[in-house]
Amino acid sequence: MRQNTVKRALVAFALALPGAAIATVVAAPAAHADGCYTWKRDLYQGRSGDDVRQLQIRVAGWAGRGGIVRIDGDFGPETTAAVKRFQTAYGLRSDGVAGRQTFTKLYQLQDNDCTPAHFSYRELDDGCGEGGWSGGPVSATDTKATAVRTMWKLEALRRGLGDKPLNVTSGFRDSNCNKQVGGASDSQHLYGNAADLTSGSRSLCEIARASRDHGFSGIYGPGYAGHDDHVHVDSRRENNRDTSTNRTSWAAPDCGVSR
Numbered sequence: 001m002r003q004n005t006v007k008r009a010l011v012a013f014a015l016a017l018p019g020a021a022i023a024t025v026v027a028a029p030a031a032h033a034d035g036c037y038t039w040k041r042d043l044y045q046g047r048s049g050d051d052v053r054q055l056q057i058r059v060a061g062w063a064g065r066g067g068i069v070r071i072d073g074d075f076g077p078e079t080t081a082a083v084k085r086f087q088t089a090y091g092l093r094s095d096g097v098a099g100r101q102t103f104t105k106l107y108q109l110q111d112n113d114c115t116p117a118h119f120s121y122r123e124l125d126d127g128c129g130e131g132g133w134s135g136g137p138v139s140a141t142d143t144k145a146t147a148v149r150t151m152w153k154l155e156a157l158r159r160g161l162g163d164k165p166l167n168v169t170s171g172f173r174d175s176n177c178n179k180q181v182g183g184a185s186d187s188q189h190l191y192g193n194a195a196d197l198t199s200g201s202r203s204l205c206e207i208a209r210a211s212r213d214h215g216f217s218g219i220y221g222p223g224y225a226g227h228d229d230h231v232h233v234d235s236r237r238e239n240n241r242d243t244s245t246n247r248t249s250w251a252a253p254d255c256g257v258s259r
């Protein structure tokens, strides 16, 4: 978005200049969509590849009640349904085909560092204040990539809550940090696969209930031990390293959320 603003400013500037200067600016390469990823073809059911995988990461928060979108590079019915929900949520034609309109919206939502517009690496990195992505059970690279997937779901949740700010009070925790805060020994926070949330404008129960629609398979909130002051969300079903946690687990009894 920032690049577009700069480009618009340049064009406006050029219009005030003699013809030769205008030609120079107009002939410059079109602004790259963004610095993270650019799709080069329309995507729809049946297509596969890394471009599908990149799309899946960004629409996984539109999985629908209790669902997940597998990040597998194969555009199947789950992905079609998620793209449709994404399109509806942003006022686009809901046809389940990711084409120019859908990609343009994703570029608008995406920062050059691949994080969605309203969340940043700084908010999700090491929760005990040291920063960074190392010190967990998997590599820093994998942890950071998982945190990006978490952030795209948070972006969808935020949209689902009416574009109200969500605060992340704890994201990735390295092993020491996780012990320090009394986290579960197999906590999804260790993988960058979880976030603890509060909001100044939505109740914790509103967050917990809405989270069911945005691809989160672990949700804990008010009424569940230790979760009366935040809502924990994670994507345990996608984290296949530990099969004991590879299932949906929701508990926010004070909000009527259980599974």
Ligand SMILES: [Zn+2]
Residues within 6 Å of the ligand: 170, 189, 194, 195, 196, 232, 233
């Ligand atoms: Zn948590």
